[in-house]
Amino acid sequence: MNEIKCKICSKLLVGRNDKLFCSVKCKNYYHVNLRKVTDKEVKELDTILHRNRSILLEVLGKRKGQITVERVVLEKKRFSFKYHTHLYVNSKGKTYYYVYDFAWMEFSNDAILIIRKEK
Template identity: 35%
Template sequence: MGLKKCLACDSDLQGRSDKLFCDAHCKSSYHYKKSLEETPKFFNRVDNQLKKNRRILKAFNKAGKATVRTNKLIELGFDPNFFTHYWKNKKGDVYLFVYEFGFLRREEHSVKKYILIQWQNFMD
């Protein structure tokens, strides 16, 4: 029976009979390359979109409250279907939040907008 080869660098393996890699670097390298070839997993897609949404909301909400046209956020890759939680105010408005940054859909004079807010202690 011939020597087994490392899956990453193809060098001869020594030691245990079930060994697949010559060292930790080759093991890590192999799995990293393999992950790049696979389609992104559901968790990664959701997590990446949440991070993008938060980054966009934070950029437009410097003062704690702002109003922005919907299309401006959408053009930057904002997706309102991805949020972490919601908060309902006394008027019944439901703000969707991406971590500490919230948004509420509004339409004024047939212009679609988002009212942006930041999480406050009284919202707990």
């Protein structure tokens, strides 16, 4: 018979065969530490995504629709092109990168099209 041990303290588990922890204390310890690690990683990514969104909002301003700017404009503001929330490929094969409700598409001549998605 397989002996199953607690993920935290390695005590032999008694009871159900799908049990992972020997006590509520070990279970809580595991989940609290998992959350700490996850929160740190997520916070760093979320900061970058929010900065990217703020930059796109600043460049687009109060205009409705879209604007085309040079790539340098976004780079000077420390826009991180590799971070986005999702992407969309249209029927012509063009890729739109999204940061929440903003999208950008890169052209071959270093021009960037910025679009704000309507609600």
